[in-house]
Amino acid sequence: MNIIHKIGLNGNRWRQFIRDHFWSIGIVLILIGNVLIFSKDKTVRKYYLYRDYRYFNQVIEDIAFPVEVINEAIVDTYGQPRPGGRIHEGIDIFCNWGTPVVAVVDGTIVYKGRDKLGGKVIYLLGRDNRVYYYAHLSRFAVIQNGDRVKQNQIIARAGNSGNAWSTPTHLHFEIMTIPWLLPLVMKNINPYKSLIETDTYMCLLDSLNREGLEIP
Numbered sequence: 027m028n029i030i031h032k033i034g035l036n037g038n039r040w041r042q043f044i045r046d047h048f049w050s051i052g053i054v055l056i057l058i059g060n061v062l063i064f065s066k067d068k069t070v071r072k073y074y075l076y077r078d079y080r081y082f083n084q085v086i087e088d089i090a091f092p093v094e095v096i097n098e099a100i101v102d103t104y105g106q107p108r109p110g111g112r113i114h115e116g117i118d119i120f121c122n123w124g125t126p127v128v129a130v131v132d133g134t135i136v137y138k139g140r141d142k143l144g145g146k147v148i149y150l151l152g153r154d155n156r157v158y159y160y161a162h163l164s165r166f167a168v169i170q171n172g173d174r175v176k177q178n179q180i181i182a183r184a185g186n187s188g189n190a191w192s193t194p195t196h197l198h199f200e201i202m203t204i205p206w207l208l209p210l211v212m213k214n215i216n217p218y219k220s221l222i223e224t225d226t227y228m229c230l231l232d233s234l235n236r237e238g239l240e241i242p
């Protein structure tokens with residue numbers, strides 16, 4: 027007897043089947059949803075990005091500033107258009123070549139490697155369940171995928187790898203949240219407000235001020 031036959035077209039039996047397999051069916055549907063949405067990545071990401079720009083313009087407290095020293099104040103360029111129909115999904119932090127780049131929170135290095143636009147990149151999964159993305163690095167500290175790192179631990183050095191090869195040295199920094207129901211579709215947050223409220227940034231601004239440099 028095949029399965030359709032076994033379950034039957036009888037309404038009660040269907041109801042029973044759904045009742046018995048409620049959680050399994052739910053999980054399967056969520057997985058299918060994830061795969062469908064992930065396969066339409068580009069459009070959906072854009073949709074989420076715009077949505078996030080309005081709804082998730084939140085401040086994440088207690089993060090560290092991702093580089094140890096900067097030369098100039100950071101500018102909010104999140105959401106700006108970029109070549110090829112892309113959107114700037116992070117903040118650029120200009121600094122000297124080789125400036126130490128640090129973990130902004132306690133967490134785990136989930137990916138240390140290369141991607142086309144970002145060059146040498148790191149994905150740090152924080153204990154706060156957010157993903158922190160660092161791009162255009164010049165080299166990595168002695169860390170491996172899966173390593174646990176502490177806040178302010180040096181994980182790399184700043185550079186201009188990837189599509190930043192023609193621009194001054196900077197760290198491209200992104201913050202992403204992982205939604206409960208669609209964990210494959212990570213949503214970007216504008217990191218600007220979180221960054222300028224860190225103690226390190228305030229101190230840096232102070233010292234830039236003392237040197238008489240202009241702050242935008």
Ligand SMILES: [Zn+2]
Pocket residue numbers: 114116117118197198199
């Ligand atoms: Zn950037």
